[in-house]
Amino acid sequence: xxxYAFEFAGLLAVFSVLMVVPGADFVMVVRQSVVHGxxxxxxxxxxxGVSLLFHVSYTILGIGLIVSKSLLLFSLIKWAGxxxxxxxxxxxxxxxxxxxxxxxxxxxxxxxxxxxxxxxxAGFVTxxxxxxxxLFFLPLFTAMVSHETPAAVKGVYGLLMAVVLITWFVGVSxxxxxxxxxxxxxxxxxxxxxxxxxxFIGLGVxxxxxxxx
Numbered sequence: 001x002x003x004y005a006f007e008f009a010g011l012l013a014v015f016s017v018l019m020v021v022p023g024a025d026f027v028m029v030v031r032q033s034v035v036h037g038x039x040x041x042x043x044x045x046x047x048x049g050v051s052l053l054f055h056v057s058y059t060i061l062g063i064g065l066i067v068s069k070s071l072l073l074f075s076l077i078k079w080a081g082x083x084x085x086x087x088x089x090x091x092x093x094x095x096x097x098x099x100x101x102x103x104x105x106x107x108x109x110x111x112x113x114x115x116x117x118x119x120x121x122a123g124f125v126t127x128x129x130x131x132x133x134x135l136f137f138l139p140l141f142t143a144m145v146s147h148e149t150p151a152a153v154k155g156v157y158g159l160l161m162a163v164v165l166i167t168w169f170v171g172v173s174x175x176x177x178x179x180x181x182x183x184x185x186x187x188x189x190x191x192x193x194x195x196x197x198x199x200f201i202g203l204g205v206x207x208x209x210x211x212x213x
Contacts, residue, residue, distance in 0.1 A: 047123025
C-alpha cells in the first residue's frame with residue numbers, strides 16, 4: 001500500500017500542476033458561472049470530472065496507445081474537438097447582452113433555461129473531445145505508474161484524480177459566482193461574450209494544429 005501511496009502522490013503532483021493551467025475546461029466553467037450561475041457551473045464541473053475517468057479508462061485498457069498511433073482516429077477526435085470549440089466560440093460571439101441570473105438557481109422557470117444534462121454534457125464533451133488528453137494521460141501513466149500496478153489500483157488513481165479535478169472546478173465555480181465577481185463580468189456584457197468567444201475560437205484553432213505522437 002505504501003508503494004501505491006507514493007506512486008499516486010507523484011502522479012497527483014504532476015497532474016495538479018497541469019490541472020490549474022487555464023484551458024478550454026477552465027473557460028467553459030468560468031462562462032457557465034457568469035452566464036448561468038453556480039448550479040450550472042458545478043454540474044459542468046462534474047461533467048469534466050467524469051470525462052477524465054473516460055480518458056483514464058481507455059489509457060488503462062491500452063486504447064489510448066492505439067489512438068495516439070492511429071492518424072485517422074486521432075484526426076477524427078482532433079477535428080471533432082476543434083469544431084466543437086469553434087461552435088462554442090461562434091455562439092458566444094453571437095450572444096446578446098447578459099442578464100444577471102440568480103447565483104444558485106432553484107427549481108422553477110429560471111432552472112429551465114439550461115438543463116442539468118446540458119450543463120453536464122457541456123463539460124464532458126469539452127474535455128472528452130480534446131486529443132491532447134490522449135497525449136497527456138498516456139505518457140503520464142507510462143512514466144509515473146509501474147507496469148506491475150494492478151489495473152484496479154490504476155482505476156482508483158483515476159477516480160481520485162477525477163475527485164480532485166471536480167473539487168478544483170467547483171472551487172472555480174464558487175469564486176466566479178461570488179456576487180461582486182459576477183456583477184463585474186456581467187457589467188462587461190457583450191465584451192465578456194466576445195472575449196470568451198475569441199478564446200474558444202483560439203483554442204479550437206490551436207487544437208486543430210495538434211499532431212499525434
